[in-house]
Amino acid sequence: LVTKEEVDRLVQVDVPPPSHFHRDFNSFRYFPRQLPDPCTSPAILSMVESLGMITKFRLSRESLARFTLMVRKGYRDPPYHNWLHAFSVTHFAFLLLQNLQLVERGVLTSLEALALIVSSMCHDLDHRGTTNSFQVASNSVLASLYSSEGSVMERHHLAQAMCILNTDDCNFLENLSREEYTKFLDLMREIILATDLAHHLRILSELRQVAEEGYDSANPRHHDLLICLLMTAADLSDQTKDWHSSKHVAELIYKEFFTQGDLEKAMGNMPLEMMDREKAFIPELQLQFLDDVAIPVYEIVAKLFPEADEPYSSIKANRRNWSRLRDVYKRRKPESTSSLEVFE
Numbered sequence: 425l426v427t428k429e430e431v432d433r434l435v436q437v438d439v440p441p442p443s444h445f446h447r448d449f450n451s452f453r454y455f456p457r458q459l460p461d462p463c464t465s466p467a468i469l470s471m472v473e474s475l476g477m478i479t480k481f482r483l484s485r486e487s488l489a490r491f492t493l494m495v496r497k498g499y500r501d502p503p504y505h506n507w508l509h510a511f512s513v514t515h516f517a518f519l520l521l522q523n524l525q526l527v528e529r530g531v532l533t534s535l536e537a538l539a540l541i542v543s544s545m546c547h548d549l550d551h552r553g554t555t556n557s558f559q560v561a562s563n564s565v566l567a568s569l570y571s572s573e574g575s576v577m578e579r580h581h582l583a584q585a586m587c588i589l590n591t592d593d594c595n596f597l598e599n600l601s602r603e604e605y606t607k608f609l610d611l612m613r614e615i616i617l618a619t620d621l622a623h624h625l626r627i628l629s630e631l632r633q634v635a636e637e638g639y640d641s642a643n644p645r646h647h648d649l650l651i652c653l654l655m656t657a658a659d660l661s662d663q664t665k666d667w668h669s670s671k672h673v674a675e676l677i678y679k680e681f682f683t684q685g686d687l688e689k690a691m692g693n694m695p696l697e698m699m700d701r702e703k704a705f706i707p708e709l710q711l712q713f714l715d716d717v718a719i720p721v722y723e724i725v726a727k728l729f730p731e732a733d734e735p736y737s738s739i740k741a742n743r744r745n746w747s748r749l750r751d752v753y754k755r756r757k758p759e760s761t762s763s764l765e766v767f768e
């Protein structure tokens with residue numbers, strides 16, 4: 425659990441401004457995974473402070489510090505779905521709110537902004553590095569709990585977040601009114617469940633429609649759709665950074681996928697090609713993921729908010745690099761050793 429010393433260390437020192445951590449910290453170019461691990465918890469407090477949320481919602485710094493430490497301890501250490509992923513997702517959500525001035529312009533309410541930040545921190549809590557379909561195939565405890573509703577892992581992440589919020593001295597939201605707190609919980613549920621990419625694909629056509637007709641901040645459905653879109657944009661944001669950083673993160677993801685594929689084979693099941701280290705041709709799989717899932721996300725965000733053109737340009741540049749890599753490696757040469765050689 426979290427000791428008193430750890431909390432004191434976090435709340436005693438004055439929280440520096442975000443630019444203290446790096447001069448580019450507030451820029452879409454900044455790669456948050458480069459921040460040393462001990463700085464990630466103070467950086468969370470700095471971002472929340474910088475967004476004016478401490479004052480606006482009269483958040484208790486001490487319980488926010490304890491909550492932050494409990495959340496980071498709530499992550500396991502698989503190659504990709506660990507605390508550093510949650511931190512980098514939270515950082516991108518911060519960039520969107522800060523650089524697009526979403527609350528200041530009345531696009532989102534401050535409560536929706538708070539829910540986006542807190543959900544980003546919690547959205548993959550206690551992830552085991554395996555997918556929803558693997559929970560069902562392996563008959564896991566989580567599948568027995570949630571498979572009838574779908575989004576098995578996401579429901580577990582939400583349950584873990586609720587559990588931490590209800591831990592004494594961790595409920596930093598105690599000064600919210602009853603209706604604000606109820607609305608916050610509804611928002612957190614919606615946002616965390618929206619991180620299931622299958623859900624994103626279900627609302628993609630509606631998202632395109634909003635981008636087409638223009639965002640109407642008086643329309644509650646537009647608010648819901650936008651916070652889901654921004655959460656997915658934050659979740660995939662590693663792919664909007666410089667080529668070497670994005671490629672390195674893709675390597676972590678495939679290490680996780682291939683471990684699952686090995687487990688599935690050991691169980692006598694056939695893994696998806698993208699999880700099978702014998703069959704996967706990563707450049708091709710990445711081009712598919714970028715074209716079908718990731719690039720449309722940043723295209724729609726940039727259409728709604730021209731100030732977000734940079735991540736859109738950057739992910740298109742990364743697509744060009746994957747295409748170059750595919751041509752260099754053409755279909756896996758028989759003599760090639762492993763799928764991961766593209767990362768050499």
Ligand SMILES: Cc1nc2ccc(C(=O)N[C@]34C[C@H]5C[C@H](C[C@H](C5)C3)C4)cc2n2c(-c3ccccc3Cl)nnc12
Binds near residue numbers: 659660
């Ligand atoms: C770089 C990169 N590549 C990725 C390649 C593939 C997939 C992926 O889940 N594909 C799909 C493919 C179809 C339709 C749906 C549901 C399932 C069947 C599985 C999605 C994710 C990828 N991903 C994520 C990511 C985002 C959210 C949750 C988990 C992860 Cl790993 N974050 N970054 C990346």
Ligand SMILES: [Mg+2]
Binds near residue numbers: 577
């Ligand atoms: Mg997830």
